[in-house]
Amino acid sequence: xxxxxxxxxxxxxxxxxxxxxxxxxxxxxxxYIYKTNIKTVILEQKGRNFSYPVIRxxxxxxxxxxxxxxxxxxxxxxxxxxxxxxxxxxxxxxENEYIDGFYDSHINNYESSFNTLKSYNHYEAEFPNEDxxxxxxxxxxxxVFEDDDRENLVLSRRLSVxxxxxxxxxxxxxxxLVEKMNTSQELEFNITSNGIYDPLDRIKIVIxxxxxxxxxxxxxxxxxxxxxxxxxKEASKxxxxxxxxxxxxxxxxxxxxxxxxxxxxYQAELYKYFIIPEKVNEYAVYSGQQDINGEFFxxxxxxxxxxxxxxxxxxxxxxxxSSPELTGDYYVxxxxxxxxxxxxxxxxxxxxxxAYELQMLLKQGFYNYQYVWAETQNxxxxxxxxxxxxxxxxxxxxxYCYYNEQGTLYDKLIGFKILNSQxxx
Numbered sequence: 001x002x003x004x005x006x007x008x009x010x011x012x013x014x015x016x017x018x019x020x021x022x023x024x025x026x027x028x029x030x031x032y033i034y035k036t037n038i039k040t041v042i043l044e045q046k047g048r049n050f051s052y053p054v055i056r057x058x059x060x061x062x063x064x065x066x067x068x069x070x071x072x073x074x075x076x077x078x079x080x081x082x083x084x085x086x087x088x089x090x091x092x093x094x095e096n097e098y099i100d101g102f103y104d105s106h107i108n109n110y111e112s113s114f115n116t117l118k119s120y121n122h123y124e125a126e127f128p129n130e131d132x133x134x135x136x137x138x139x140x141x142x143x144v145f146e147d148d149d150r151e152n153l154v155l156s157r158r159l160s161v162x163x164x165x166x167x168x169x170x171x172x173x174x175x176x177l178v179e180k181m182n183t184s185q186e187l188e189f190n191i192t193s194n195g196i197y198d199p200l201d202r203i204k205i206v207i208x209x210x211x212x213x214x215x216x217x218x219x220x221x222x223x224x225x226x227x228x229x230x231x232x233k234e235a236s237k238x239x240x241x242x243x244x245x246x247x248x249x250x251x252x253x254x255x256x257x258x259x260x261x262x263x264x265x266y267q268a269e270l271y272k273y274f275i276i277p278e279k280v281n282e283y284a285v286y287s288g289q290q291d292i293n294g295e296f297f298x299x300x301x302x303x304x305x306x307x308x309x310x311x312x313x314x315x316x317x318x319x320x321x322s323s324p325e326l327t328g329d330y331y332v333x334x335x336x337x338x339x340x341x342x343x344x345x346x347x348x349x350x351x352x353x354x355a356y357e358l359q360m361l362l363k364q365g366f367y368n369y370q371y372v373w374a375e376t377q378n379x380x381x382x383x384x385x386x387x388x389x390x391x392x393x394x395x396x397x398x399x400y401c402y403y404n405e406q407g408t409l410y411d412k413l414i415g416f417k418i419l420n421s422q423x424x425x
Contacts (some may be wrong), residue, residue, distance in 0.1 A: 027156075029088045029141055031213060031338060034153045039120070039312070040298065040363045041067040041338065043142065043157045046126065050295045052211070052398060053159040054416055057137045063159060065142065066124045068363065070312065074112075074121035075146050077154060080104040081132065084139040086204045086402035086411040087218055088158065091138070093410055098135050105131040107144075111308045117270055118312035127159075137163045137413045138402070158213065166193040166401050166415030174391045176235045183389040185421055187238040191222075191230040191401055193414065199230055204402040204411060209240045209395060210293050211339055214381055242393040242421070243383040244284065246291040246334060246368035249275050251313055253301045259366075270314055277318035277355065278371070278386075280330075286390035291368050293396055294334035298365040310364040317347065319356040319371050319386065324349040328375040330356045330386065336367050341377055394422045 033041060045051035046062045055061040069075050083091045083098040095103050110123045127142060128134060138161060144154040170189025175181050187207065196203065200221065207217040220237055222230040232238060249260025251273045257264060262276045303309020317332050330347045331337065337345040347356035371386035383389065401415030418425050 028082075028143070028153075029084055029090065029156070029158075031157055031340070033155045033338060035155075037069055037071045038155055039068045039070055039361070041065075041155055041157070043159065049297055050292060052418070053157065055159075055161055057134065057161050057163050062129075063127050064124060065127065065144075065157065066122065066307065067144075067155065068120045068122050070118060070120040070361075072119045074110065074123075075154075076148070077107040077123060077144055077146055078104045078148060079107065079125060079127075079142055079144045080150070081127070081134065081159075082141040082143060083136070083410065084141060086139065086206060086400070086404075086413075088139060091410050098138075098140075098410075100133040100135045102131045104150075105129055111305075113308050113311075114305070115303070115309065116311040120312065122307045124307075134161045136410065137161045138411055139413065160400065160413055160416070162400075162413040162416045164415075165195075165403075166191050168192075168399055168401065168415050168417035170232075170399065170417065170419050172395070172397060172419055172421040175239055177239065180239065180241075182391055183241060183384065184239050185242045185391055185393075185395060185397075186235055186240075187397060187399075187419070188233050189399060189417075189419070190232070191415060192228055193401075194228055196228070196403060197406060199225065202404045202406070203230065204404070205232070206400040206402070207238070208398045208400070210397075211295075211335065213339060215240065240395070240397070241383060241389050242391050242395060243370070243389050244387045244393055245287045245289050246294050246370050247278070248289075248291060248366065248368050249273070249315070250366045251315060251362070252299045252310075252364050252366065254311075254313075267314070270312065272314040272316065274316045275318065277320055279320040280371075280386050282385055282388055284388040286388075286392050288392075291394070292366075293394070294339075294368045294370065296335045296365050296367040298363050300364040306365075312361055312363055315360050315362045315367075317358045317360070317369075317371075318353070319347060320354060321349075321356060322354055324351075324356075325373070328373055331372050331374065331381075332358055332360065332369055333372040333381070333383075334367070334369045336360065336362060336369055341372065341374055341381060343377075346377075347371075394420065396420050396425075 043053045107125045142157045146152045175184040205220045224231040300310035331341040347358040373382040373385040399417045402411040
């Protein structure tokens with residue numbers, strides 16, 4: 001039986017509300033951490049820091065999933081994969097139609113932390129592996145569960161498997177819309193492929209900005225078709241707010257204040273880092289500093305194996321504003337927040353300091369972050385309210401090309417391309 005359908009059937013026996021069940025379905029197909037003891041989740045190509053969780057079908061490419069369990073005893077974890085449609089809904093395929101091998105794989109690679117104030121266990125798993133491989137291309141959810149119980153969910157991650165059957169060429173330009181020229185970026189691209197029938201009906205394009213999942217653009221139609229070339233130049237749809245370059249801090253050293261850190265103290269049996277405060281300024285100028293596009297990497301001056309020797313520390317953020325917003329909230333956003341906004345990364349206004357404040361438990365390393373605003377946790381994220389938005393900002397954009405071939409019951413991923421607003425990748 002399709003794993004996700006099984007999970008849904010179990011869930012419906014417990015909760016009969018349609019609206020609640022729909023929310024649960026949407027949660028399962030997102031990047032999400034279900035347990036508070038799970039920290040520092042990373043899914044990227046093997047040997048390539050900051051890479052996207054995308055691999056070519058039937059190749060030697062693989063992904064590595066890593067995470068920490070910050071309980072001393074750790075847990076017994078396994079994972080499986082679930083096939084999805086181009087827009088991250090559950091496909092109608094059974095497991096035997098998209099999995100080669102066993103339907104789940106036990107995570108045997110784990111180590112305990114060494115010489116750290118906060119004890120934890122570090123886990124790693126490679127996909128594909130000898131137990132489990134994808135049979136077809138498309139979108140997948142990698143689902144981690146505990147104690148061989150698929151209902152005991154731990155975390156879910158989106159990944160994609162593609163077939164190299166198209167040539168995608170494009171560029172990022174300053175927005176051609178006058179009202180957005182100074183704040184936004186626009187995509188222009190072409191897709192060339194042979195053997196595609198009914199491209200208007202069967203080709204689906206999805207565009208993402210970096211690793212954000214909240215602002216994906218779906219269902220873009222070509223502006224022109226020239227033979228086997230699809231040309232996309234629709235300014236009103238192919239546009240993203242550019243934001244500003246990410247802030248950064250480095251908490252690898254427990255003794256000395258370095259990049260982005262104002263001070264360090266020792267409190268509640270852990271080290272506490274205070275980030276250099278900032279003020280809300282929607283009209284801030286373009287910063288021009290280099291960043292790693294919101295990512296982070298783990299490092300420490302006190303160990304050799306960064307995965308197990310780096311400690312967990314408290315990191316304190318301060319965003320000054322003379323008075324609290326009447327509606328909405330500010331959040332600390334980026335890879336350190338799992339590219340989501342939630343109660344875990346929501347800042348609270350302190351009337352005594354006239355500032356929004358937040359404390360997060362993070363693993364030692366180098367981090368990018370930004371302050372964002374949202375009216376509610378289900379509304380659109382505003383990346384310009386705290387530090388402005390500028391067309392010069394360096395951003396990655398990812399183009400996914402899906403093909404629903406006649407006679408098949410799923411969306412193939414036949415093209416994948418990364419574009420950068422400042423350089424050629």
